[in-house]
Amino acid sequence: MIKVDPIKCKGCGVCEAMCPEVFKIDANGVSQVIGETCVCNLEDIIAACPENAISQE
Numbered sequence: 829m830i831k832v833d834p835i836k837c838k839g840c841g842v843c844e845a846m847c848p849e850v851f852k853i854d855a856n857g858v859s860q861v862i863g864e865t866c867v868c869n870l871e872d873i874i875a876a877c878p879e880n881a882i883s884q885e
């Protein structure tokens with residue numbers, strides 16, 4: 829399961845830009861996980877998040 833920590837997330841949009849199938853910035857400026865099927869490299873996106881807010885279990 830892909831998760832975004834809503835406390836850590838600052839809504840920078842990096843994850844949404846990299847994989848809009850999975851991440852969407854909501855009205856509160858927090859990234860929401862809208863899908864589980866990442867065809868990109870999720871590890872790259874996890875590493876790219878400047879707040880270290882994305883995890884996968």
Ligand code: SF4
Pocket residue numbers: 832836837838839840841842843844851853858859876877878879880881882
């Ligand atoms: S890259 Fe990280 S801080 Fe930026 S919107 Fe995504 S989860 Fe939030």
